[in-house]
Amino acid sequence: MIQHWLKAAVLEVQEYVRLQGATMRAIVRGPYYWHDIIEQFDQIGLGSLTVVVLTGFFTGAVLALQSGFTLDQFGARPFVGRLVSASMIKELGPVLTGLMLAGRVGSGIAAELGSMVVTDQINALRALGTDPVRKLVVPRVMAGFLMAPVLTVVADTVGIIGGWLITTFQLRVSSGVYWTSVTEALYIEDVWMGLIKPFFLGYVIVTVGCYIGLRAKGGTQGVGRATTNAVVTASVAVIAVDFILTRVLFTLMY
Amino acid sequence: MDTLTQSPVQAAAAQGVEAPVLVLDKVSLAFDDKVVLREVSFTLLPGHTKIILGASGSGKSVMLKLIVGLLKPDGGSIYVNGERTDTMSERELMKVRAxxxxxxxxxxLFDSLTVAENVGYKLYEESDMSEDQVRQRVEEVLGFIGLHDFTDRMPSELSGGQRRRVxxxxxxxxxxxxxxxxxATTGLDPITATTVDEEIIKLRDIENVSSVLVTHQLRDAFYTATHEAVRDTGGIRVQAASDEKSDEAEFLMLRDGLICFEGNAAELRASKDPYLKTFLS
Incomplete structure (x- = not known):
């Protein structure tokens, strides 16, 4: 039983790595389907903007609210800005953007590719002389890898603005104090950490979605299963990869 | 050249026979423990038709996937236009698939693309043709199958028969x-199925395309085998085929991964084999 499970797990990892190998070769060698690449940048990047902005805003706001009351106990209310900016930029911005992308992009990719598999469209692509990795996986991986950091910066910015609104209007701390506090606590290493993480998170979310989608089988039910699996796997992967990266970056940079 | 090392295609050429466009030589395939094909062999000559019959799950569709290279056989060899394809890499196969x-x-059909984009897909994406040339070819092809008014429709807006024709x-x-x-005709009503059959016949006889048909619709199989398309003053007409023409369509029946019958329409009808009789009844 355990042996069987282990074998299956190893096979999954092997296939996942193989897909990444094929993707890397396709990215390096070309030819590229530019039309699809641009479309994916639009769908993954622009398409996720609303959800990322809303998540970022409310996270920043609630962060200010919660930490404001806690800091009050120490008479440290003016330091709210430090907490908001440090948490948003280092941790919450990348992770929450990652989780939102896992839900929106990971599931969408798995569903789309999965239904293409079960309706023979992937085979049709191959029969028409197109490599599905080049046509479908490469554009999504490029878009996920490059757009996740951009979306994270947006989430960070909007989160800090959300924090500012709560700090000034609810906690009655002056704007000047908030903004000084926001920049004071930020070290360049924090900014780097917040910028490097989302590249990896975006890559993981998209490759997991593509892999699970392309391995879908068993009709529409299989597509449903693939979609759920993609969201669950990508979400857990976001948290796990975030932890590992944090550990590695701490060792390397601080 | 030693006959033992000759490919079936070279052997045919050596004997002065017209070289087959397609050869399956003792092809075997199994999925885990389930054997799908056992040493299946056949050849297809240019302009001829091979009709593969069999019950569901008898490995008919798998055979087509093997020919295109979407699956690899466990044993045997496959030749397309004289080139051995079962040992080719995916990259090399792309040329054969042309x-x-x-x-x-x-x-x-790709459901995110319109009918015209679907039809012209390969020309747009995988060829050097200009957009104008592609558009012209797409119109020509859609005209041939009688769907020129459907250029900008999405596949989801088409009926089953229209989808097959696209x-x-x-x-x-x-x-x-x-x-x-x-x-190609499974699940279609008899009238629509006949339209699809006629497209297949027209392509074979007018454009001289060699065809392999996989089906369990006997009516359509016999219709395709016993009709031919001719061009006359009024355009293209489909009529009952001459005996000679009918002989160019060969039936092949699969059962448990083996070929249990090979012959023309008349021989299939006359067969005394109990399994074939049940299938035909």
Whole structure:
């Protein structure tokens, strides 16, 4: 039983790595389907903007609210800005953007590719002389890898603005104090950490979605299963990869 | 050359026979413990039709996937236009596929693209043709199958029969010399099915395309085998075929991964085999 499970797990990892190998070769060698690449940048990047902005805003706001009351106990209310900016930029911005992308992009990719598999469209692509990795996986991986950091910066910015609104209007701390506090606590290493993480998170979310989608089988039910699996796997992967990266970056940079 | 090392294609050429466009030589395939094909062999001559019959799950569709290279056989060899394809890499196969069109079960149209984009897909994406040339070819092909008013429709807006016809148009747009049809008429009403059959006949007789038809619809199989398309003053007409022409369509019956019958329409009808009789009744 355990042996069987282990074998299956190893096979999954092997296939996942193989897909990444094929993707890397396709990215390096070309030819590229530019039309699809641009479309994916639009769908993954622009398409996720609303959800990322809303998540970022409310996270920043609630962060200010919660930490404001806690800091009050120490008479440290003016330091709210430090907490908001440090948490948003280092941790919450990348992770929450990652989780939102896992839900929106990971599931969408798995569903789309999965239904293409079960309706023979992937085979049709191959029969028409197109490599599905080049046509479908490469554009999504490029878009996920490059757009996740951009979306994270947006989430960070909007989160800090959300924090500012709560700090000034609810906690009655002056704007000047908030903004000084926001920049004071930020070290360049924090900014780097917040910028490097989302590249990896975006890559993981998209490759997991593509892999699970392309391995879908068993009709529409299989597509449903693939979609759920993609969201669950990508979400857990976001948290796990975030932890590992944090550990590695701490060792390397601080 | 030593006959033992000759490929079936070279052997045919050496004997002065017309070289087959397609050869399956003792092809075997199994999925885990389930054997799908056991040493299946056949050849297809240019302009001829091979009709593969069999119950569901008898390995008919798998055979087409092997020919296109979507699956690899466990044993045996496959030749397309004289080139051995079962040992080729995916990259090398792309060149072979330029001469192979496949019509998938249910059509497998790309549902994010319009009818015209589906039909012209290969020409737009995988050829150097200009957009104008592609548009012209797409119109020509859609005209051939009688769907020129459907250019901008999405696949979801089409009926089952229309989807199959668009799938045929997509497979023929880049002028392949071999077309493979996977259950092209299954699930269609008899009238629509006949329209699809006639497209297949027209492509074979007017465009001289060699075809492999996989089906369990006997009516359509016999119709395709016993009719021919001719061009006359009024355009293209489909009529009952001469005996000679009918002989160019060969039936092949699969059962438990083996070929249990091979012959023309008349021989199939006259067969005394109990399994074939049940299938035909």
């Amino acid at each position: 001469d192979l069109g496949m019509v998938f079960q249910e059509g497998a 799938a045929i148009a997509r497979a023929m747009a880049f002028k392949p010399r071999i077309l493979l049809y996977d259950e």
